[in-house]
Amino acid sequence: INAEYGTQLTVHTKFEMPTISIPKTRLWAELGFDESYTQEQFEDLCFKFGVELDEVTSEKEMQQKEKGTADATASEEEIYKIDIPANRYDLVCAEGIILALKGFQGQIDYPAFKVNVPEKPLEFTVDKNLNDYRSVLVCGVLRNITFTPERYASFIDLQEKLHFNICRRRALASVGTHDLDTVSAPFAYKAESPAELSFAPLGATDSVRGDNLKAHMDENRPTISKYFPLLRDDAYPLIRDSEGRVLSLPPIINSEHSKISLATRNVLIEVTATDATKADIVLNTIVCLFSQFCDAPFEIEAVRVRDAAGAVRVTPELGERRVEASVAWINACIGVELERAHMADILRRMSLRCEPLDDAAPDALVALVPPTRSDILHACDVMEDVAIAHGYDNIAKTVPNIACVGAQQPLNRLTDLLRNELAQATYTEVLTLSLCSRDENYAHLRRPNDGSAVTVSNPATYEFQVARTSLLPGMFKTVHHNKGAPKPLKLFEVSDVVLRDAAVDVGARNERRLCALYCGNTTGFEYLQGLLDRVMQVLDVVTVADKQKRAAAAAASIKAGGKAMPVRNSTYRCELLGAEPPANARWTFDGHGASVIVTSHDGVDTHVGYIGMVHPETVNAFEIGYPCSALEINIEHFE
Amino acid sequence: VRGTTGSIGYRYKWAIEEAKKNILRTHTTAVSTRTLFELAADFKPMKFFSIDRVFRNEAMDATHLAEFHQIEGFIIGPDLTLGDLLGSIQEFFRRVGMPRITMKPAYNPYTEPSMEIFAHHPILNKWVEVGNSGMFRPEMLEPMGLPSNVRAIAWGLGLERPTMIKYGINNIRDLCGHKLDLDFVSSNPACRLDK
Numbered sequence: 001i002n003a004e005y006g007t008q009l010t011v012h013t014k015f016e017m018p019t020i021s022i023p024k025t026r027l028w029a030e031l032g033f034d035e036s037y038t039q040e041q042f043e044d045l046c047f048k049f050g051v052e053l054d055e056v057t058s059e060k061e062m063q064q065k066e067k068g069t070a071d072a073t074a075s076e077e078e079i080y081k082i083d084i085p086a087n088r089y090d091l092v093c094a095e096g097i098i099l100a101l102k103g104f105q106g107q108i109d110y111p112a113f114k115v116n117v118p119e120k121p122l123e124f125t126v127d128k129n130l131n132d133y134r135s136v137l138v139c140g141v142l143r144n145i146t147f148t149p150e151r152y153a154s155f156i157d158l159q160e161k162l163h164f165n166i167c168r169r170r171a172l173a174s175v176g177t178h179d180l181d182t183v184s185a186p187f188a189y190k191a192e193s194p195a196e197l198s199f200a201p202l203g204a205t206d207s208v209r210g211d212n213l214k215a216h217m218d219e220n221r222p223t224i225s226k227y228f229p230l231l232r233d234d235a236y237p238l239i240r241d242s243e244g245r246v247l248s249l250p251p252i253i254n255s256e257h258s259k260i261s262l263a264t265r266n267v268l269i270e271v272t273a274t275d276a277t278k279a280d281i282v283l284n285t286i287v288c289l290f291s292q293f294c295d296a297p298f299e300i301e302a303v304r305v306r307d308a309a310g311a312v313r314v315t316p317e318l319g320e321r322r323v324e325a326s327v328a329w330i331n332a333c334i335g336v337e338l339e340r341a342h343m344a345d346i347l348r349r350m351s352l353r354c355e356p357l358d359d360a361a362p363d364a365l366v367a368l369v370p371p372t373r374s375d376i377l378h379a380c381d382v383m384e385d386v387a388i389a390h391g392y393d394n395i396a397k398t399v400p401n402i403a404c405v406g407a408q409q410p411l412n413r414l415t416d417l418l419r420n421e422l423a424q425a426t427y428t429e430v431l432t433l434s435l436c437s438r439d440e441n442y443a444h445l446r447r448p449n450d451g452s453a454v455t456v457s458n459p460a461t462y463e464f465q466v467a468r469t470s471l472l473p474g475m476f477k478t479v480h481h482n483k484g485a486p487k488p489l490k491l492f493e494v495s496d497v498v499l500r501d502a503a504v505d506v507g508a509r510n511e512r513r514l515c516a517l518y519c520g521n522t523t524g525f526e527y528l529q530g531l532l533d534r535v536m537q538v539l540d541v542v543t544v545a546d547k548q549k550r551a552a553a554a555a556a557s558i559k560a561g562g563k564a565m566p567v568r569n570s571t572y573r574c575e576l577l578g579a580e581p582p583a584n585a586r587w588t589f590d591g592h593g594a595s596v597i598v599t600s601h602d603g604v605d606t607h608v609g610y611i612g613m614v615h616p617e618t619v620n621a622f623e624i625g626y627p628c629s630a631l632e633i634n635i636e637h638f639e
Numbered sequence: 640v641r642g643t644t645g646s647i648g649y650r651y652k653w654a655i656e657e658a659k660k661n662i663l664r665t666h667t668t669a670v671s672t673r674t675l676f677e678l679a680a681d682f683k684p685m686k687f688f689s690i691d692r693v694f695r696n697e698a699m700d701a702t703h704l705a706e707f708h709q710i711e712g713f714i715i716g717p718d719l720t721l722g723d724l725l726g727s728i729q730e731f732f733r734r735v736g737m738p739r740i741t742m743k744p745a746y747n748p749y750t751e752p753s754m755e756i757f758a759h760h761p762i763l764n765k766w767v768e769v770g771n772s773g774m775f776r777p778e779m780l781e782p783m784g785l786p787s788n789v790r791a792i793a794w795g796l797g798l799e800r801p802t803m804i805k806y807g808i809n810n811i812r813d814l815c816g817h818k819l820d821l822d823f824v825s826s827n828p829a830c831r832l833d834k
Binding site for chain 1 (some may be wrong): 726
């Protein structure tokens with residue numbers, strides 16, 4: 001086990017689900033719906049397939065939401081916004097989802113994509129000076145493609161979606177698309193010194209020198225500037241053609257010269273990357289989905305790429321991948337009994353053709369996965385597609401054939417027991433946040449920052465800088481936000497704090513604490529002491545005096561010839577804290593704080609917590625405005 | 640690193656340093672995984688649940704805090720099926736007062752098949768997403784040494800959102816955290832899921 005665990009925890013951001021927008025008329029036309037087909041029916045189709053119709057809006061509505069008013073020319077035509085699962089890169093454009101839904105409806109068989117390798121393919125060389133620096137490059141050509149304004153917009157949008165998702169904001173890969181008729185092969189991809197390169201980036205009329213490029217972007221295309229940190233300051237990757245014309249500076253921007261337009265007929269698509277798998281997925285997705293608009297549909301022309309190490313690869317590689325699955329296993333996982341031939345048949349609706357069924361291997365089902373289905377990693381992905389094609393609604397609901405005895409974790413059972421007792425003692429429960437600011441955890445409790453709390457390395461706000469090492473801050477903050485409530489306030493919480501602990505594999509452990517607070521016109525310390533006595537009574541922990549009495553009564557009973565249960569209770573006592581209380585107890589008012597100590601029957605002392613009047617400085621730090629007393633003990637000792 | 644389950648995997652360079660970085664869990668499935676690993680050492684079919692805190696580093700708003708709670712259930716045993724998962728989910732949601740549910744194919748990196756659970760909201764008269772579920776992937780279970788016919792089915796839901804829907808609360812800070820009104824705690828009626 002790596003002993004180097006930091007005690008910094010990172011709170012991770014959520015991964016977003018892409019949404020695509022398609023005009024309703026296009027969906028209805030391409031999917032063969034007539035006017036009587038309703039939105040609800042389309043929603044149902046999406047639902048069964050596994051995408052979600054998120055919203056029906058219009059250009060006009062979107063502008064109103066964004067800017068407050070819409071242009072007079074804004075269309076009111078219905079636009080359907082569809083949420084796509086995060087792993088389906090083949091569905092993040094209209095062309096992709098329509099192809100998939102056509103297949104799902106049985107309108108078409110999913111196309112077989114074909115790679116044409118010409119006798120003399122276009123050549124692309126990656127210079128070895130790109131080694132360790134976005135050196136992966138793959139490339140493909142779409143010949144004789146016909147763009148319409150709709151397809152063109154979709155082509156651009158697909159690249160942006162892929163850039164954001166699978167390319168992790170261009171960090172792992174990025175795409176450049178070029179009008180092949182404006183440039184000439186062979187192409188070279190090489191790192192160059194910024195001061196020595198110069199080209200007109202997309203949208204500019206004049207050339208910009210490499211070392212001025214960032215400033216140019218900051219001014220003209222500020223949304224692109226954020227990608228510069230992906231580059232080294234002394235070397236920019238550059239793609240040039242045989243005449244030295246620049247095609248692109250990945251991942252920043254393409255050139256003005258090679259830009260594609262509506263009239264473009266031959267498109268060169270290059271993907272540069274640090275991750276070879278992502279590069280292939282991105283290239284394959286783009287060329288396959290848009291190859292349907294070529295004169296020879298679903299055909300893609302290959303390019304020969306020599307990589308930084310000198311190895312040659314012909315890209316894209318679009319072979320169908322064989323995934324073998326067991327028919328019996330598929331049926332067992334889903335809980336159905338489908339015939340193999342039926343499985344192969346329904347899989348076609350999920351863009352998966354199967355190899356011809358071999359009678360010599362009656363349990364084998366071999367799916368041929370198209371290059372657009374990068375989400376298929378294992379036979380279980382094929383099994384899921386069988387289940388979807390069959391319809392989740394058509395699977396019989398059963399109850400697992402497992403008999404078990406259920407139970408709560410002992411610590412949680414104890415917690416619930418104590419919570420009930422505290423509520424019965426007329427204290428009100430609170431549920432506070434486990435992350436707080438450094439000050440709330442240390443300074444406000446009059447203790448130094450000794451690094452005992454786990455820190456969050458990238459908190460979005462100061463409100464969650466550290467994980468709490470005490471329940472007191474949350475308690476005090478609750479009082480602060482309920483200043484208007486009638487006094488006295490009597491609150492409790494039984495919950496976890498987080499303590500750094502090198503003995504644990506993750507470097508920290510939770511500790512279950514019980515915290516109670518009294519706030520009123522007086523500190524009410526005597527009430528809180530009474531609560532502590534009650535908690536101990538519930539836990540069958542007695543005072544020393546009480547134990548002596550019980551022991552004496554038991555002894556007398558035995559002496560008189562009767563029987564008595566042995567008295568083996570733990571005992572507890574409160575020990576007044578001295579003039580210099582320990583750091584954890586500095587929230588108590590001088591001379592009015594005590595350590596709560598439990599002694600086992602064997603005589604072993606355990607410090608379980610503190611009780612005391614709250615120090616005025618702490619009261620003021622949390623802006624409470626009234627005297628308080630509090631207690632906090634570790635209940636794990638009593639588990 | 641090559642796995643042994645017959646999966647092509649993610650095909651990127653895995654680094655143990657990255658895997659060992661500490662984060663505050665974004666879902667309780669992280670602990671379920673650890674539990675399954677411990678169970679694998681001495682396997683017997685079992686059913687587990689968890690109701691606990693999770694974290695996310697996002698902008699907070701009326702319905703989102705940086706920390707909240709998830710409810711999770713999972714069952715592990717030989718020959719479990721997707722039908723068993725559907726049946727368990729149906730029964731669970733019936734008991735929390737949502738008898739009318741339907742399932743939509745979805746995606747989680749660690750489950751296949753995956754399903755989002757939708758319940759019919761009687762007042763809004765529409766289907767609302769109430770949970771997530773799936774069958775754990777072989778790549779997750781087999782490296783733990785679990786027998787190959789052992790499958791694990793799981794489902795989960797958030798705690799705060801359905802609570803806010805049930806009680807008509809619009810701001811999550813009114814429900815938990817230090818900003819809530821104590822009067823709400825003392826005057827709220829008992830939770831009757833069957834009513």
